[in-house]
Amino acid sequence: MKQDAAGLLGPDGPLARQTPGFAPRLPQQQMAQAVEATLEAGGTLIVEAGTGTGKTFAYLIPALRAGARIMISTGTRHLQDQLFHQDLPVVRRALNSRVQAALLKGRSNYLCQYRLSAVEQEGRLNSREQATELRRIRIWANQTRRGDIAEITTVPETSPLWPRVTSTTDNCLGQRCAHLDDCFFAKARNEALAADVLVINHHLLFADMAMKETGFAELLPGVDAFILDEAHQLPEIASLFFGKSLSGRQLIELARDTVVEQARDAADFPLLRQRAEVVEPAVLTLRQALGAAERRALWREAAGQPVVQEAITGVIQALDALREALKEAAKRGKGLESCHRRGEELAQRLLLLTGENASPDQVRWFETRGRNFTLTQTPLDIAPLFQGRMAAQPGAWIFTSATLAVGQTFDHFAMRLGLQDYTGLRLDSPFDFARNTLLYHPPTLPDPGAPGYTAALLEAILPVLDASQGRAFLLFTSYRALREAAGRLAGRLTYPLLTQGEAPKTELLRQFRSLGNAVLLGTASFWEGVDVRGEALSCVIIDRLPFAAPNDPVVQARIESLRRRGEDPFLDYQLPQAVITLKQGAGRLIRDVNDRGVLVLGDPRLLSKFYGRVFLDSLPPMPKTRRLERVQAFFTTLLTTGCDPP
Secondary structure (H helix, E strand, C coil), X not given: CCCCHHHHXXXXXXXXXXXXXXXXXXHHHHHHHHHHHHHHHCEEEEEEECCCCCHHHHHHHHHHXXXXXXXXXXXXXXXXXXXXXXXHHHHHHHHCCCCCXXXXXXXXXXECHHHHHHHXXXXXXXXXXXXXXXXXXXXXXXXXXXXXXXXXXXXXXXXXXXXHHECCCCCCCHHHCCCHHHCHHHHHHHHHHHCXXXXXXXXXXXXXXXXXXXXXXXXXXXXXXXXXXXXXXXXXXXXXXXXXXXXXXXXXXXXXXXXXXXXXXXXXXXHHHHHHHHHHHHHHHHHHHCCCCCEEEECHHHHCCHHHHHHHHHHHHHHHHHHHHHHHHHHHXXXXXXXXXXXXXXXXXXXXXXXXXXXXXXXXXXXXXXXEEEEEEEEXXXXXXXXXXXXXXXXEEEEXXXXXXXXXXXXXXXXXXXXXXXXXXEECCCCXXXXXXXXXXXXXXXXXXXXXXXXXXXXXXXXXXXXXXXXXXXXXXXXXXXXXXXXXXXXXXCCXXXXXXXXXXXXXXXXXXXXXXXXXXXXXXXXXCCCCCCCCCXXXXXXXXCCCCCCCHHHHHHHHXXXXXXXXXXXXXXXXXXXXXXXXXXXXXXXXXXCCEEEEECCCHHHHCCCHHHHHHHCCCCCEECCHXXXXXXXXXXXHHCCCCC
16 A cells, blocks of 8 residues: 555654654654645645654655645745755655756856856956956856856855856846857756756745746746745745835946947947946935935835935936937847846836836835845735735645744734635644743843843843853844844853854854854844754843834835724734744744753743733743743753753
């Protein structure tokens, strides 16, 4: 008799026989059964699988056995690589599966041969370091088979060269490119078309859904099922791709690419270069008009200012002049033809985002950061749009994450995506939180809105850090609080202090693991997708309940929209979102069956406000205390004996 997915994950299954360290887990088997049933019958399944469930194997086993064409999407490129290069091969070997699998990332993750050659021919580099990096990229380009820039570790992912030697939907020449036969992205896309199981990420999924990735839409019609991991990220990513945006950097890149192409194919047309060189100063003038400070705000807050209107007019005039010259030059070469097309598209987007006619179901906002700015139009409700895409792709839809439920229900997540007829399955973590963890609420802290709150919190946690001997994450809800904490803790800790922004995230995590007793300060990017197992991380401290800033332009507009519809913005939107975010942050503490540690939640509203119970009920069953002595006893027992804490 054919063994079902649950049996394959059982004590007598191939994973147990062939995979070192594999231990059967009932929640994993239950999830595998539910996924298998959904893949067979179709429909929609939502699964919250607590930390340690092993949800990846729970959906890979039935996916490889389904005999269907399946698309698996996850939250980040890092998780995508881990899924494809580590987890998938393990399951394929265990099942002796011949299913053909492929990995596909967005266009900008692959080296562009055309743009690499253009940079080499232009020869304009800003430093010797960039010249060295360019030589390394060329050596790698001559050796690589896939062209995935994640392969090359000798050039930092933050190098300014990467945008110049990779392409985007805006600047890709597509079928007109002379290097099409050697195009790494085209090869990856062709492999994807032939695959039974395709591994992508959410950004690429929604880029396709919004028809922003030219030529990629042909992948979806043949897909029978979607498995969406890290599904809690979907509503926000969908909002990004179902909207429209334009950055100053895009305009500047158009101008710079035009200069490169003019030198290559229209050297006798100096007017084109002159007009291109006017665009960048006009863009920088608009950036200055939006204010020196970095901010995110509703567009209406800036749109009425005369200096902003004047700067917008300057950009439009510079872009129009460039478009006029590009129209004449487009026939000179494929690169110039591409620049002409980009100029037309960017001009339309600029008028849409800065014009007077704003849609009531969209919010227009802007963000300034460094020398760049971004203008964005975001839909306030993506549920109808997402449901339209689901209706166009009937079959099985499986949504899974460690954090989807608020309390015991999926109502909030389902509402944001418009999911109605679905099966919900909530699986608790198999880890023994009752024995291996402690939840500490420091007493007598002031209200989080009080000016001295962060200082008071730091004084309260210093004894905790002494007891844990470092080995802690301090997770903050704002950069301001993080910077204040970094300043106040400098020189007061006997343990290494690592602060977000001092080095790339991957380097900070490497240092944290290798040091073994460090204290790491982080904000949003450290709340999820970070996996530190073992004693190096034995304490997670969260400064405040992670409510989204009410002055964030998108949050502000959604609150206003909900009020107009007679709904309660706090209960229906702000509270559920904060609960899911807190679950993500708390989930950093216990990542393995042998992990033990203390979670510190500083915000006194957990115990003083009615909604505190909603947060606490959504966390794993952890013993709670307000006594520092119990925290110290927990770590003393753990550090001196290695036995279970009291």
